[in-house]
Amino acid sequence: xxxxxxxxxxxxxxxxxxxxxxxxxxxxxxxxxxxxxxxxxxxxxxxxxxxxxxxxxxxxxxxxxxxxxxxxxxxxxxxxxxxxxxxxxxxxxxxxxxxxxxxxxxxxxxxxxx
Amino acid sequence: xxxxxxxxxxxxxxxxxxxxxxxxxxxxxxxxxxxxxxxxxxxxxxxxxxxxxxxxxxxxxxxxxxxxxxxxxxxxxxxxxxxxxxxxxxxxxxxxxxxxxxxxxxxxxxxx
Numbered sequence: 436x437x438x439x440x441x442x443x444x445x446x447x448x449x450x451x452x453x454x455x456x457x458x459x460x461x462x463x464x465x466x467x468x469x470x471x472x473x474x475x476x477x478x479x480x481x482x483x484x485x486x487x488x489x490x491x492x493x494x495x496x497x498x499x500x501x502x503x504x505x506x507x508x509x510x511x512x513x514x515x516x517x518x519x520x521x522x523x524x525x526x527x528x529x530x531x532x533x534x535x536x537x538x539x540x541x542x543x544x545x546x547x548x549x
Numbered sequence: 550x551x552x553x554x555x556x557x558x559x560x561x562x563x564x565x566x567x568x569x570x571x572x573x574x575x576x577x578x579x580x581x582x583x584x585x586x587x588x589x590x591x592x593x594x595x596x597x598x599x600x601x602x603x604x605x606x607x608x609x610x611x612x613x614x615x616x617x618x619x620x621x622x623x624x625x626x627x628x629x630x631x632x633x634x635x636x637x638x639x640x641x642x643x644x645x646x647x648x649x650x651x652x653x654x655x656x657x658x659x660x661x
Contacts, residue, residue, distance in 0.1 A: 439591075471652075477654060477655075478553075478639055478652035478653050478654045478655050479592075479639065479641075479652040480652070481649045481650070481651075484649070524591060524592070535580045535582070535597065535599060535643065536582070536594055536597060536607065537582075537584075537592075537594070537641075537650060538594075539584075539591040539592040539593075540591055541589055541590060541591040542591050
Protein backbone atom coordinates (compact mmCIF):
# COMPACT_ATOMS: atom_id res chain seq x y z
CA UNK A 436 0.00 0.00 0.00
CA UNK A 437 0.88 3.66 -0.07
CA UNK A 438 2.84 5.22 2.74
CA UNK A 439 4.59 8.44 3.69
CA UNK A 440 7.52 8.73 6.07
CA UNK A 441 8.61 12.09 7.37
CA UNK A 442 11.26 13.06 9.85
CA UNK A 443 10.36 12.80 13.48
CA UNK A 444 10.02 15.99 15.43
CA UNK A 445 9.91 18.15 17.23
CA UNK A 446 12.21 20.51 15.38
CA UNK A 447 13.29 23.67 17.18
CA UNK A 448 15.05 26.45 15.28
CA UNK A 449 16.03 30.05 15.84
CA UNK A 450 14.52 32.74 13.66
CA UNK A 451 16.26 33.08 10.27
CA UNK A 452 17.65 29.53 10.41
CA UNK A 453 17.44 27.15 7.45
CA UNK A 454 14.72 24.51 7.57
CA UNK A 455 14.62 21.05 6.05
CA UNK A 456 11.92 18.49 6.81
CA UNK A 457 12.53 15.20 5.06
CA UNK A 458 9.73 13.25 3.42
CA UNK A 459 9.90 9.98 1.49
CA UNK A 460 7.06 7.98 0.05
CA UNK A 461 6.06 4.56 -1.22
CA UNK A 462 3.42 4.36 -3.91
CA UNK A 463 2.68 2.68 -7.19
CA UNK A 464 2.43 4.75 -10.31
CA UNK A 465 2.82 8.51 -10.24
CA UNK A 466 1.32 10.07 -7.13
CA UNK A 467 0.78 13.75 -6.50
CA UNK A 468 2.66 15.08 -3.47
CA UNK A 469 1.60 17.72 -0.96
CA UNK A 470 2.77 19.57 2.09
CA UNK A 471 0.03 20.69 4.45
CA UNK A 472 0.50 22.97 7.48
CA UNK A 473 -1.55 23.01 10.67
CA UNK A 474 -1.29 26.10 12.87
CA UNK A 475 -2.22 25.70 16.54
CA UNK A 476 -5.93 25.10 17.02
CA UNK A 477 -6.71 25.13 13.30
CA UNK A 478 -7.40 22.73 10.46
CA UNK A 479 -4.94 21.82 7.75
CA UNK A 480 -4.05 24.21 4.94
CA UNK A 481 -2.31 23.31 1.71
CA UNK A 482 1.19 24.78 1.71
CA UNK A 483 2.41 23.51 -1.67
CA UNK A 484 2.05 20.64 -4.09
CA UNK A 485 3.71 18.93 -7.04
CA UNK A 486 1.95 16.66 -9.48
CA UNK A 487 4.76 15.13 -11.53
CA UNK A 488 8.43 14.23 -11.29
CA UNK A 489 10.88 17.15 -11.10
CA UNK A 490 8.09 19.64 -10.39
CA UNK A 491 8.91 22.17 -7.70
CA UNK A 492 6.11 23.43 -5.48
CA UNK A 493 6.61 26.73 -3.69
CA UNK A 494 4.65 29.06 -1.43
CA UNK A 495 5.44 31.60 1.33
CA UNK A 496 9.19 30.98 0.95
CA UNK A 497 8.80 27.21 1.32
CA UNK A 498 9.68 24.87 -1.52
CA UNK A 499 9.85 21.17 -2.26
CA UNK A 500 10.90 19.22 -5.35
CA UNK A 501 9.28 15.97 -6.48
CA UNK A 502 12.18 13.51 -6.85
CA UNK A 503 10.98 10.24 -8.32
CA UNK A 504 14.42 8.64 -8.36
CA UNK A 505 14.72 9.00 -4.58
CA UNK A 506 10.94 8.93 -3.89
CA UNK A 507 11.32 12.12 -1.87
CA UNK A 508 9.62 15.48 -1.41
CA UNK A 509 11.67 17.33 1.19
CA UNK A 510 10.39 20.68 2.48
CA UNK A 511 12.85 23.58 2.71
CA UNK A 512 12.84 27.23 3.70
CA UNK A 513 15.87 29.46 3.70
CA UNK A 514 14.95 31.67 6.66
CA UNK A 515 12.21 30.67 9.07
CA UNK A 516 10.10 33.07 11.10
CA UNK A 517 8.35 32.70 14.45
CA UNK A 518 5.07 32.67 12.53
CA UNK A 519 6.15 29.43 10.78
CA UNK A 520 5.73 27.52 14.04
CA UNK A 521 3.22 24.78 13.21
CA UNK A 522 2.85 21.09 12.42
CA UNK A 523 3.83 20.14 8.87
CA UNK A 524 2.39 17.10 7.11
CA UNK A 525 3.68 15.45 3.97
CA UNK A 526 0.98 13.64 1.98
CA UNK A 527 0.41 11.83 -1.28
CA UNK A 528 -2.58 11.27 -3.51
CA UNK A 529 -2.23 8.06 -5.44
CA UNK A 530 -2.65 7.93 -9.17
CA UNK A 531 -5.47 5.93 -10.69
CA UNK A 532 -9.14 5.58 -9.91
CA UNK A 533 -8.83 6.11 -6.16
CA UNK A 534 -6.66 9.15 -6.48
CA UNK A 535 -8.83 11.37 -4.29
CA UNK A 536 -7.57 9.80 -1.10
CA UNK A 537 -4.71 11.40 0.79
CA UNK A 538 -2.15 9.35 2.69
CA UNK A 539 -0.41 11.41 5.37
CA UNK A 540 2.86 11.21 7.21
CA UNK A 541 2.75 11.50 10.99
CA UNK A 542 3.55 15.19 11.03
CA UNK A 543 6.54 17.24 12.19
CA UNK A 544 6.16 19.90 14.86
CA UNK A 545 8.27 22.97 14.12
CA UNK A 546 8.93 25.58 16.79
CA UNK A 547 10.77 28.75 15.82
CA UNK A 548 12.19 30.85 18.64
CA UNK A 549 12.88 34.60 18.35
CA UNK B 550 -17.58 31.42 0.73
CA UNK B 551 -17.52 29.83 4.17
CA UNK B 552 -15.47 26.92 2.81
CA UNK B 553 -15.75 23.76 4.91
CA UNK B 554 -17.62 24.10 8.17
CA UNK B 555 -17.85 21.56 10.99
CA UNK B 556 -20.05 21.40 14.05
CA UNK B 557 -19.66 21.06 16.95
CA UNK B 558 -16.13 22.26 17.73
CA UNK B 559 -15.97 20.25 20.95
CA UNK B 560 -18.00 17.31 22.26
CA UNK B 561 -17.83 15.02 25.27
CA UNK B 562 -19.70 11.70 25.12
CA UNK B 563 -20.13 8.78 27.43
CA UNK B 564 -19.35 5.27 26.21
CA UNK B 565 -22.28 3.90 24.26
CA UNK B 566 -23.82 7.23 23.32
CA UNK B 567 -24.42 8.13 19.71
CA UNK B 568 -23.88 11.40 17.90
CA UNK B 569 -23.47 12.95 14.48
CA UNK B 570 -20.61 15.21 13.46
CA UNK B 571 -21.76 17.67 10.85
CA UNK B 572 -19.76 18.78 7.81
CA UNK B 573 -20.84 21.17 5.08
CA UNK B 574 -19.10 22.83 2.15
CA UNK B 575 -20.25 25.61 -0.17
CA UNK B 576 -17.72 25.15 -2.97
CA UNK B 577 -19.78 22.61 -4.97
CA UNK B 578 -17.06 19.99 -4.53
CA UNK B 579 -17.90 16.44 -5.50
CA UNK B 580 -15.35 14.84 -3.23
CA UNK B 581 -15.68 14.89 0.58
CA UNK B 582 -13.94 12.89 3.25
CA UNK B 583 -13.52 12.39 6.98
CA UNK B 584 -10.18 11.95 8.76
CA UNK B 585 -9.25 11.41 12.35
CA UNK B 586 -6.08 12.83 13.85
CA UNK B 587 -4.40 11.09 16.75
CA UNK B 588 -1.07 11.99 18.40
CA UNK B 589 1.85 10.45 16.56
CA UNK B 590 -0.44 8.91 13.91
CA UNK B 591 -0.96 11.71 11.42
CA UNK B 592 -4.37 11.79 9.75
CA UNK B 593 -6.16 8.59 8.82
CA UNK B 594 -9.04 8.35 6.36
CA UNK B 595 -12.34 7.12 7.83
CA UNK B 596 -14.84 7.40 4.95
CA UNK B 597 -15.07 9.31 1.74
CA UNK B 598 -17.58 10.20 -0.96
CA UNK B 599 -17.07 11.00 -4.64
CA UNK B 600 -20.56 12.44 -5.07
CA UNK B 601 -24.09 12.50 -3.71
CA UNK B 602 -25.32 8.97 -3.04
CA UNK B 603 -21.82 7.44 -3.23
CA UNK B 604 -19.71 6.60 -0.19
CA UNK B 605 -16.84 4.24 0.50
CA UNK B 606 -14.64 3.13 3.36
CA UNK B 607 -11.22 4.46 4.11
CA UNK B 608 -8.46 3.10 6.29
CA UNK B 609 -10.28 3.11 9.66
CA UNK B 610 -14.07 2.84 9.04
CA UNK B 611 -15.14 0.61 11.94
CA UNK B 612 -17.57 2.28 14.34
CA UNK B 613 -18.52 5.05 11.92
CA UNK B 614 -21.30 5.50 9.36
CA UNK B 615 -21.72 8.10 6.66
CA UNK B 616 -24.25 9.11 4.05
CA UNK B 617 -24.24 11.72 1.30
CA UNK B 618 -27.71 12.86 0.33
CA UNK B 619 -26.60 16.25 -1.02
CA UNK B 620 -23.43 17.65 -2.56
CA UNK B 621 -23.04 20.08 0.34
CA UNK B 622 -23.35 17.83 3.40
CA UNK B 623 -21.42 14.79 4.61
CA UNK B 624 -22.29 13.86 8.22
CA UNK B 625 -20.32 11.31 10.22
CA UNK B 626 -22.27 9.14 12.68
CA UNK B 627 -20.94 7.36 15.72
CA UNK B 628 -23.57 4.75 16.62
CA UNK B 629 -22.09 3.62 19.95
CA UNK B 630 -19.15 5.73 21.04
CA UNK B 631 -16.05 4.06 22.50
CA UNK B 632 -13.03 5.60 24.27
CA UNK B 633 -10.89 4.56 21.28
CA UNK B 634 -12.84 7.11 19.23
CA UNK B 635 -11.47 9.99 21.28
CA UNK B 636 -9.76 12.05 18.60
CA UNK B 637 -9.86 15.20 16.51
CA UNK B 638 -12.02 14.77 13.42
CA UNK B 639 -11.48 16.70 10.22
CA UNK B 640 -13.75 16.94 7.22
CA UNK B 641 -12.28 17.83 3.82
CA UNK B 642 -13.60 18.56 0.36
CA UNK B 643 -12.06 18.87 -3.08
CA UNK B 644 -12.93 19.10 -6.75
CA UNK B 645 -10.89 16.02 -7.64
CA UNK B 646 -7.31 14.84 -7.60
CA UNK B 647 -4.80 16.25 -7.80
CA UNK B 648 -6.73 19.36 -6.86
CA UNK B 649 -6.31 20.86 -3.43
CA UNK B 650 -8.42 19.44 -0.64
CA UNK B 651 -9.82 21.99 1.80
CA UNK B 652 -10.09 21.08 5.46
CA UNK B 653 -12.57 22.19 8.07
CA UNK B 654 -11.50 23.49 11.50
CA UNK B 655 -12.05 20.14 13.20
CA UNK B 656 -14.18 18.64 15.97
CA UNK B 657 -12.46 17.57 19.17
CA UNK B 658 -14.30 14.53 20.55
CA UNK B 659 -13.72 12.97 23.95
CA UNK B 660 -15.40 9.69 24.87
CA UNK B 661 -15.39 8.87 28.57
